[in-house]
Amino acid sequence: MTKKKSKKELILEAGLELFFEKGFEKTTIDDIINLAECGKGTFYRYFSNKDSLLEELENVFVTTLSKEIQKNCCSTMGLKEYLTASLNTFLSVFKQHQRLGLIRFEREQRLNLEARRASFDKVLPNIHALRDYITNAIKTGVVRQVDPENVVGMVLGVAHFYLVRDFKLGKPFSPKELEDSVDIILYGVAKS
Amino acid sequence: MTKKKSKKELILEAGLELFFEKGFEKTTIDDIINLAECGKGTFYRYFSNKDSLLEELENVFVTTLSKEIQKNCCSTMGLKEYLTASLNTFLSVFKQHQRLGLIRFEREQRLNLEARRASFDKVLPNIHALRDYITNAIKTGVVRQVDPENVVGMVLGVAHFYLVRDFKLGKPFSPKELEDSVDIILYGVAKS
Amino acid sequence: MTKKKSKKELILEAGLELFFEKGFEKTTIDDIINLAECGKGTFYRYFSNKDSLLEELENVFVTTLSKEIQKNCCSTMGLKEYLTASLNTFLSVFKQHQRLGLIRFEREQRLNLEARRASFDKVLPNIHALRDYITNAIKTGVVRQVDPENVVGMVLGVAHFYLVRDFKLGKPFSPKELEDSVDIILYGVAKS
Amino acid sequence: MTKKKSKKELILEAGLELFFEKGFEKTTIDDIINLAECGKGTFYRYFSNKDSLLEELENVFVTTLSKEIQKNCCSTMGLKEYLTASLNTFLSVFKQHQRLGLIRFEREQRLNLEARRASFDKVLPNIHALRDYITNAIKTGVVRQVDPENVVGMVLGVAHFYLVRDFKLGKPFSPKELEDSVDIILYGVAKS
DNA sequence: GATGAATGAGCATTCATTCAT
DNA sequence: CATGAATGAATGCTCATTCAT
Structure with a gap:
């Protein structure tokens, strides 16, 4: 019974992956939502900005x-x-x-x-x-x-x-x- | 006899100062030329881009x-x-x-x-x-x-x-x- | 016997208040539903869009x-x-x-x-x-x-x-x- | 001898035209620079933001x-x-x-x-x-x-x-x- | 050599609207 | 009836880089 990951979890994972791979500054919100497969609005529903995801x-x-x-x-x-x-x-x-x-x-x-x-x-x-x-x-x-x-x-x-x-x-x-x-x-x- | 610093030296110093103070990404070329007191063209005369200054x-x-x-x-x-x-x-x-x-x-x-x-x-x-x-x-x-x-x-x-x-x-x-x-x-x- | 205001009335009041206070453009649907204390879906149940509330x-x-x-x-x-x-x-x-x-x-x-x-x-x-x-x-x-x-x-x-x-x-x-x-x-x- | 209008003048004119035609909020920076025929950077060279053009x-x-x-x-x-x-x-x-x-x-x-x-x-x-x-x-x-x-x-x-x-x-x-x-x-x- | 006006690709962020529950 | 999670088009703004003078 694999619980389906929540959008927020997907974003957290994508952020970790990308910040590490490309660096924080070079990672764009678009990169993140593409990897997390969600809309841009969804990102901003859970995180007030890029910094807060890192935090x-x-x-x-x-x-x-x-x-x-x-x-x-x-x-x-x-x-x-x-x-x-x-x-x-x-x-x-x-x-x-x-x-x-x-x-x-x-x-x-x-x-x-x-x-x-x-x-x-x-x-x-x-x-x-x-x-x-x-x-x-x-x-x-x-x-x-x-x-x-x-x-x-x-x-x-x-x-x-x-x-x-x-x-x-x-x-x-x-x-x-x-x-x-x-x-x-x-x-x-x-x-x- | 204080030698007048060359523009290039001034830029190098400004770069060191600012990269340290604000970080590389957050430092803009404008920041650098303002501190070095030279024109934007002058920067690009001596350095092909921001990365090369750091290098x-x-x-x-x-x-x-x-x-x-x-x-x-x-x-x-x-x-x-x-x-x-x-x-x-x-x-x-x-x-x-x-x-x-x-x-x-x-x-x-x-x-x-x-x-x-x-x-x-x-x-x-x-x-x-x-x-x-x-x-x-x-x-x-x-x-x-x-x-x-x-x-x-x-x-x-x-x-x-x-x-x-x-x-x-x-x-x-x-x-x-x-x-x-x-x-x-x-x-x-x-x-x- | 104070009649409990309907959701629609609450939205109309909130709209009036906010359009006046902040201007039409600067007022967001979120502002309105927060003040009217209702869900976003409720807004769209009664008004087809922001313009129609103003109308x-x-x-x-x-x-x-x-x-x-x-x-x-x-x-x-x-x-x-x-x-x-x-x-x-x-x-x-x-x-x-x-x-x-x-x-x-x-x-x-x-x-x-x-x-x-x-x-x-x-x-x-x-x-x-x-x-x-x-x-x-x-x-x-x-x-x-x-x-x-x-x-x-x-x-x-x-x-x-x-x-x-x-x-x-x-x-x-x-x-x-x-x-x-x-x-x-x-x-x-x-x-x- | 018609003096060629400066970029800033062109932007001012475009702003006047468009703010009037479409309203301030509905006028985008892109609208303005298209009409003024200049780059977006040029707009921000002369005006710190949209409000300051209006001002x-x-x-x-x-x-x-x-x-x-x-x-x-x-x-x-x-x-x-x-x-x-x-x-x-x-x-x-x-x-x-x-x-x-x-x-x-x-x-x-x-x-x-x-x-x-x-x-x-x-x-x-x-x-x-x-x-x-x-x-x-x-x-x-x-x-x-x-x-x-x-x-x-x-x-x-x-x-x-x-x-x-x-x-x-x-x-x-x-x-x-x-x-x-x-x-x-x-x-x-x-x-x- | 030196300058700075002009540029535009790129980015973070907003917000009206939809729809499944 | 009521909700709010999800969406993505739209937009203001930044900044490295170019180039004519």
Whole structure:
């Protein structure tokens, strides 16, 4: 029993597809309604303008990321386990919603300076969970005295690198690589 | 003796300023010639179109990055020294040319899938230098058996994180933070 | 026992209100059904299109004017009395239906040249009554040899002036002013 | 040596023609540029939008009216002479610029209540000259004790009537009619 | 070299109208 | 009777680009 998709859903899907494929600016309303197979009026029934379609798409993304972090990264996990879970979650959600993640980034670039900074706040809560874990791990002596933000930066940076590499060079990250990355964060690269 | 700037220079400067401030798409030729205080015809004397102005701006950036890497990161340096130099160079060039760095990224998003991938190649040589160094360091036993690409990713990721944080939250990276980051990459976060 | 207004009445009222407030062209069907609190289909049940709603509103106005002229301006009245009654009736009906009167005018402007001229005929009968009275008054020697049309023009002109002044400057006409106007039409402004 | 009309002049002429012929709302930018034989960009080079074209057309009208009143109606004229001159000027300027006069009126109807009232001020100065003359004529005993505004209203009213009649019924006013109208204003219609 | 008037393809958005429920 | 989702033709406006001076 496949429920017939609503016009709004079709438009959301078409927007995601096209913004990703052609970029936000280069995507026209005509492109969208052609792909969604609906009239132009229908688009404006559900979205007040092109920007608001993007906004709705973005919200889906941020919400998903938030949920997954809460589901996968539990503060009672061990250090290695937690780092792996964090990295995994970031990577899988971004990968799964790869388009949205990248569209988000692009959108920020389109905004003016002021607005760009403001928009950063949406993702911050997801980062805080990781920082809090590390801070606590330092207190309990599991992690040595380092700046927690530094660690957060490293995890995010690694995630970002893998995603870009996957996207640009078509070379996806392997579980082995993830494991190795966590290993490096934990024990460093220097031969003891 | 202040040399009077040529019209072309004025246009390049105006383009950099405006692409950064308003984004490439939202910047009009009129915006540019108003800021550069020249006629519309003059713009088209020096640049065949808006894209080619951006391209010229980009080339300046890539060239600078390349030169700086060659100048600062010498393969005879020690591991810690080399990692620090790499990170430093990435950060300082991006920071110095922050606008261009970010405009570059945006531009890629504007391109279609195909073109986006192609454009990645321009930065690659700069990354290869770092990878080659690590590969060699593994051979000489200074670095333990890890995937060199993993290390490259970590360095780039860290650089990226600091730049975004600086840009978005206005919190610049300190020398201490750089040192700590290298320290983590070398020895990890885990309490031995 | 307040009769619940029918949907059609609600739409007519909303149309009058909005055409006057925003102008015919700027009023949308959505505006109307929102104010009338009914569905879009309901509008089209009672009116075949936006124009026909205006037409129906107009008819109410012309009918009212006609009735009032017949009621108030009797051909057996004396000259002064008749002129006063005519002026009064024009002013009160237009004032009472001020919105419709003004909407009428606007609508004519919207029509093309051809249609505009045709629409004039609707009001003509009301003017004719006055002209006939004057013509007759000349015959009976009450009025001196003047062009009756000239007199009609003067009465209409005065009415028009007061209405516009009231509408634009918020300065309504007083009974004294009406009396004075009739006095001038009867005896002129020159000091005898 | 016929000077070639500038594009802007062509657009102004086309606008006047079309606003009059089809009404402001029904006239499209495409209509205008087709008639003016220029590109759409050219329209927007000279006028920021459709409204501003109308505004410019209006200004020409008000300016002309002002100039003509000053030229033709001198406060040293006798009463009959002045009234005739006033009426003549109103009628000839409106007739000459008939389209603009009527477009002005229409425009006001398009505006919302607030704006409509404000726009009235533009014509007022032209009316004041007449009022001042009458006020003075009462002081000098040439005109009997009447409300000057009443007289102004009558003159404007008569002018309005003749214009509408000309426009709607294609029956233009004759010099004889003008003379008669002034005669009525001076001496009234009643048989003494 | 330098200029800016002229251009028109392209786009977002509006809104009267239809029709299935 | 009543509704409102769906429609798409129509329109105002933008802006990169050309070219005559």
